[in-house]
Amino acid sequence: MTDYETLLKRVNELLAPFVEEGTPLREDSDFVADLNFDSLKVMKLVEQVEDEYDISIPLNILPDVQTVKDFVIQLQKLKDGQE
Amino acid sequence: MSLFDKFQQIAAARQALIEKGLRSNVVMEKVVSPTEAVINGRHVILAGTNNYLGLTFDPDCIDAASTAVRKQGTGTTGSRMANGSYSDHVQLEKELAEFFKCQYGMVFSTGYIANLAMLSALTGTGDVLLIDADSHASIYDGCRLSGAEIIRFRHNDPNNLAKRLQRLGERASNTLIVVEGIYSMLGDRAPLAEIAAVKEQYGACLLVDEAHSLGVLGTNGRGLAEEAGVENRVDFVVGTFSKSLGAIGGFCVSNNPAMEIIPLAARPYIFTASSSPSIIASTRKALKVLKASPELRNKLWENAQNLYQKLQGLGFQLGPEISPVIAVRVPGIDQAVALWKGLLENSVYVNLVTPPATPDGGCLLRCSVSAAHTPEQIDKICNAFESQREALPAAQMA
Numbered sequence: 454m455t456d457y458e459t460l461l462k463r464v465n466e467l468l469a470p471f472v473e474e475g476t477p478l479r480e481d482s483d484f485v486a487d488l489n490f491d492s493l494k495v496m497k498l499v500e501q502v503e504d505e506y507d508i509s510i511p512l513n514i515l516p517d518v519q520t521v522k523d524f525v526i527q528l529q530k531l532k533d534g535q536e
Numbered sequence: 537m538s539l540f541d542k543f544q545q546i547a548a549a550r551q552a553l554i555e556k557g558l559r560s561n562v563v564m565e566k567v568v569s570p571t572e573a574v575i576n577g578r579h580v581i582l583a584g585t586n587n588y589l590g591l592t593f594d595p596d597c598i599d600a601a602s603t604a605v606r607k608q609g610t611g612t613t614g615s616r617m618a619n620g621s622y623s624d625h626v627q628l629e630k631e632l633a634e635f636f637k638c639q640y641g642m643v644f645s646t647g648y649i650a651n652l653a654m655l656s657a658l659t660g661t662g663d664v665l666l667i668d669a670d671s672h673a674s675i676y677d678g679c680r681l682s683g684a685e686i687i688r689f690r691h692n693d694p695n696n697l698a699k700r701l702q703r704l705g706e707r708a709s710n711t712l713i714v715v716e717g718i719y720s721m722l723g724d725r726a727p728l729a730e731i732a733a734v735k736e737q738y739g740a741c742l743l744v745d746e747a748h749s750l751g752v753l754g755t756n757g758r759g760l761a762e763e764a765g766v767e768n769r770v771d772f773v774v775g776t777f778s779k780s781l782g783a784i785g786g787f788c789v790s791n792n793p794a795m796e797i798i799p800l801a802a803r804p805y806i807f808t809a810s811s812s813p814s815i816i817a818s819t820r821k822a823l824k825v826l827k828a829s830p831e832l833r834n835k836l837w838e839n840a841q842n843l844y845q846k847l848q849g850l851g852f853q854l855g856p857e858i859s860p861v862i863a864v865r866v867p868g869i870d871q872a873v874a875l876w877k878g879l880l881e882n883s884v885y886v887n888l889v890t891p892p893a894t895p896d897g898g899c900l901l902r903c904s905v906s907a908a909h910t911p912e913q914i915d916k917i918c919n920a921f922e923s924q925r926e927a928l929p930a931a932q933m934a
Contacts, residue, residue, distance in 0.1 A: 509704075510687075511686055512679075513685055
């Protein structure tokens with residue numbers, strides 16, 4: 454099983470360039486309300502994570518993703534399903 | 537939390553546009569010809585209509601529509617499943633199939649419904665839709681309706697498509713790849729031969745939306761699949777009547793026997809009223825004109841080349857290739873609105889496109905060229921753009 458903490462750490466690193474300086478990046482940060490993500494930023498992040506882990510992330514999971522934690526949980530499921 | 541809170545973001549975006557002086561959507565007080573209208577009391581050249589062959593005022597198409605409305609009435613008042621088909625619907629389906637050299641043809645009430653119907657009928661739970669990232673909203677919405685797993689591949693990138701099919705393993709055979717002939721925002725073509733090769737390698741199916749390429753590409757105007765020489769490798773072709781055919785409606789043609797079942801399985805088809813007789817009649821005539829008049833296609837491409845090269849010469853940043861869709865890239869919304877308003881004040885109407893409808897987060901002043909544009913009109917469009925160059929800082933010119 455993929456380690457949640459390891460994934461969270463790497464996702465935070467990938468997220469950082471998309472977040473305005475000074476904006477705190479937490480596990481419960483909401484992509485839209487806290488991190489000011491729009492659909493374009495979401496898709497760019499998805500592409501980077503796909504490349505990083507050599508997976509395809511279905512758009513169907515996105516309605517279940519509001520926070521960074523939600524995203525990492527979905528990523529964990531996808532990676533575990535692949536292994 | 538109220539029912540209407542979700543509108544706040546859109547309302548704020550609308551308010552921002554109002555504050556920049558865009559009060560409402562453009563209203564054409566009078567449509568004069570395929571390339572001219574009156575807007576705000578001003579006679580303007582239309583360069584944002586998708587009226588590629590200029591057939592909206594074709595006398596034969598108008599006669600056909602007029603005769604049909606007199607003989608068959610103004611509407612069908614229901615779906616074909618419930619009310620039955622008019623013989624002209626069936627005739628148009630036969631004519632489309634024949635034109636595309638396919639066994640099956642199917643007509644829909646709009647191009648949007650054609651994509652909704654085909655994607656949601658062809659795929660369902662357990663299947664995969666692999667779509668180009670720059671796909672039209674009708675493709676995204678069709679995907680949602682299907683219940684299939686939706687995966688995007690990078691725009692016009694067959695290698696990225698192959699990588700994703702490889703990841704799917706055995707599920708690749710349950711996958712429908714969806715691409716467009718010409719992409720509506722930037723006017724670029726899909727690398728269809730490469731995409732067809734990838735789909736064959738992995739045993740997937742391929743649907744091509746030729747909405748902007750019907751009548752525009754290919755020796756006979758059948759679209760990108762014809763131009764790329766891969767018609768027999770494309771499983772389903774979807775298209776629209778609302779661009780080169782000058783009416784409204786959509787279609788799908790294919791040699792796949794599944795087409796016999798689609799009318800019984802596609803909910804957007806089953807539960808939509810069928811096209812009015814006048815629409816079907818003018819479309820049938822327009823298809824005949826499209827087939828018989830290759831010179832319209834030549835004229836369209838002359839105009840496209842002329843406008844693209846002149847705008848490029850003026851220093852504007854454009855889409856990646858010459859096509860009848862010519863997108864002028866403008867990074868910021870303030871400059872885009874100023875430029876768009878300036879063009880309209882100079883009697884030229886183009887489409888103002890802002891995020892999230894644009895592929896890369898910038899804004900576009902999207903022009904679409906028609907075979908009906910005269911060289912003088914193309915010059916006037918260029919002159920209007922030239923007069924507005926100061927709206928863009930030098931750094932944002934090519």
